[in-house]
Amino acid sequence: MFLYNKHLHAIILPDRQKLTELGIEDEEAYFREKVIAEFNKKQSTYKNIMQFTLTDAELPKTRLSKIQRFKLQELIEKSRVEKQAEVFTVTEEYVALKNFIETQVEGKVLPHHHLTFDLALDSLGRLSLIDYIEQNFGITIEEELSRFTSVRDLAAYIEMEQKWFKQEDVNWEDVLKEKSDVELPRTWLTHYMISESAKGLFKLYFRLKGRGMENIPEGPCIIAPNHQSFFDALFVTSYLKYKVRKKTFFYAKKKHVSNGFLRFLADHNNIIVMDVDKGLKESIQKLAEVLRKGNNIIIFPEGTRSPNGKLGEFKKTFAILSTQLNVPVVPVTINGAYEALPQGSRFPKVNAPITVEFRKPVYPQDLTTEELIKQV
Secondary structure (H helix, E strand, C coil), X not given: CEEECCEXXXXXXXXXXXXXXXXXXXXXXXXXHXXXXXXXXXXXXXXXXXXEEECCCCCCECCCCCECHHHHHHHHHHHHHHHHCCCCCCCHHHHHXXXXXXXXXXXXXXXXXXXXXXCXXXXXXXXXXXXXXHHHHCCCCXXXXXXXXXXXXXXXXXXXXXXXXXXXXXXXXXXXXCCCCCCCCCECHHHHXXXXXXXXXXXXXCEEEEECHHHCCCCCCEEEECCCCCCHHHHHHCCCCHHHHHCEEEEEEHHHCCCHHHHHHHHCECEEEECCCCCHHHHHHHHHHHHHCCCEEECCCCCCCCCCCCCCCCCCHHXXXXXXXXXXXXXXXXXXXXXXXXXXXXXXXXXXXXXXXXXXXXXXXXXXXXXXXXXC
């Protein structure tokens, strides 16, 4: 496995004879749904395999039998060229779907691309696609995009089931301002106790400093830190004043809140649990409801922890919430957290310098989503 196009990519040499004995005909679907999906469930998000290549070719090696990692990209590109050469009839539905998905991801979309493993659609991207299909083709997908193995398969399903075909953009104003009966998590004393305890412990263990807290506005805002370590949310909240901390929420993916105790903690400590496979629209509306009620939300724009300490590509969730609800974004710079706890280390480095700096808020007036993302 290695990083390719900013995602963890696996090159797999399958045992064809074994696959035949098991009666597996669709090898890609088997590895995607049975092998990699199960592997990813047990990993932190930043360790998830998002792309893979099946090959029968011998991996390039040196005379000492070490893999030549710089040549692996050539092997991947060759495989992609072969897939593009497969016979595929381009339809209007496919072109429309492809063009829309390309507004949600970085790079070109190909017929064989999987929405999760190849394109890495984030939560809001998946919701955008679901709404796009419903508005433009009259089809309710029921938020189960994972059952489609490729863009080509999804386009074929749309072509067969569509009630109409029209081109319209997703109306985020309607989606996010739609009133929903959602109950926000309650704030218990434990929320304050955890943050204060974490701040004291971090100051003893690290050389932790914070500045710029005066830049947090009085009204609702989106607090947007870069993401370098497992402790980032606590690094940020530990520097918030009590009255700000009490009205500040952040969200967690359902797979990370996997048992009753963790769900209880989430329900009483300002954590909104989001299910990226089902109930996604309701989850996004919960985030909007938090802001409408005058509260703050912490969102990591990168969507996951940095694999190398460098700033990753920003997802659009925070920017769409900001521009549609007219809520400012407070960028937060975390420095030193990756060096304190690099990937593969079991314990943080003692006395490592870490700074948390709250920057001046970026207001969304007259800015497009893309312009806001660049400023933040």
